[in-house]
Amino acid sequence: MPELPEVEYAARxxxxxxxxxxxxxxxxxxPSQRRTLGAAVVRRVAGKMVxxxxxxxxxxxxxxxxxxxxxxxxxxNGDWDFGRSGTALAAHARVSFDLDDGKRxxxxxxxxxxxxxxxxxxxxxxxxxxxxxxxxxLVPSALRAALQRKxxxxxxxxxxxxxxxxxxxxxxxxxxxxxxxxxxxxANKLSLPRVARLLDGLRSALADGHTNAAxxxxxxxxxxxxxxxxxxxxCNRCGRMIRRIxxxxxxxxxxxxxxx
DNA sequence: TATTCCCTGTGC
DNA sequence: GCACAGGGAATA
Numbered sequence: 022m023p024e025l026p027e028v029e030y031a032a033r034x035x036x037x038x039x040x041x042x043x044x045x046x047x048x049x050x051x052p053s054q055r056r057t058l059g060a061a062v063v064r065r066v067a068g069k070m071v072x073x074x075x076x077x078x079x080x081x082x083x084x085x086x087x088x089x090x091x092x093x094x095x096x097x098n099g100d101w102d103f104g105r106s107g108t109a110l111a112a113h114a115r116v117s118f119d120l121d122d123g124k125r126x127x128x129x130x131x132x133x134x135x136x137x138x139x140x141x142x143x144x145x146x147x148x149x150x151x152x153x154x155x156x157x158x159l160v161p162s163a164l165r166a167a168l169q170r171k172x173x174x175x176x177x178x179x180x181x182x183x184x185x186x187x188x189x190x191x192x193x194x195x196x197x198x199x200x201x202x203x204x205x206x207x208a209n210k211l212s213l214p215r216v217a218r219l220l221d222g223l224r225s226a227l228a229d230g231h232t233n234a235a236x237x238x239x240x241x242x243x244x245x246x247x248x249x250x251x252x253x254x255x256c257n258r259c260g261r262m263i264r265r266i267x268x269x270x271x272x273x274x275x276x277x278x279x280x281x
Numbered sequence: 282t283a284t285t286c287c288c289t290g291t292g293c
Numbered sequence: 294g295c296a297c298a299g300g301g302a303a304t305a
Binding site for chain 1: 283284288
């Protein structure tokens with residue numbers, strides 16, 4: 022379930038496994054991954070050491086010792102599986118890294134929508150991303166300026182990665198709920214106080230997400246969402262029924278009682 | 282700015 | 294069967 026908190030957590034685990042290690046063997050196991058990881062790339066990556074792993078928005082960047090970069094995107098349901106080389110591959114393993122310490126990291130993704138791209142040292146990836154949600158430079162007036170360039174309703178606007186990096190469908194809806202703003206409110210007409218509330222709402226929703234990402238692998242009970250996937254259930258704030266609508270082809274959950 | 286497509290799995 | 298799934302690039 023990879024949105025920003027999950028990707029942040031995944032990138033940390035990946036960093037722990039890869040940093041300083043040499044990739045003995047990179048393999049693409051599915052045709053959709055072989056399109057971006059051809060034989061030449063796979064050959065070139067072999068023997069390179071991992072200098073650093075970082076996250077930008079929902080992308081994970083693996084910086085290699087020859088200056089090349091691998092960019093991993095989980096899309097809808099990618100995740101890492103950590104195991105040992107030579108053992109059976111995890112189900113739905115799409116790409117795997119065999120490391121010089123005998124361990125193997127696999128990208129598992131049942132839908133095979135995940136992407137792994139290789140960038141040459143002289144042509145590094147360029148991201149059209151807005152500020153990270155935690156960036157101190159992201160103040161209400163900056164968010165408002167970004168939103169004023171947008172047409173259409175606020176909730177789909179929050180999914181635009183050039184507005185704020187890493188906001189996905191769940192947290193866009195949760196942020197609107199926290200801020201008591203209708204997902205249908207025009208993005209470019211939100212007042213500064215409402216934008217400030219939205220920013221606070223986004224940060225609290227993501228904070229819950231970070232708690233959950235840490236709990237996910239420990240079997241600890243997770244913090245429930247307030248609106249996402251709760252159609253027909255009562256709102257935690259006003260008790261009215263949560264509704265589901267479609268915006269820009271995706272589900273939006275909200276409470277028409279207290280989100281105006 | 283909305284739809285279509287990429288894939289496969291799940292739940293009704 | 295069919296609708297739907299958290300993303301994003303490519304389209305009209």
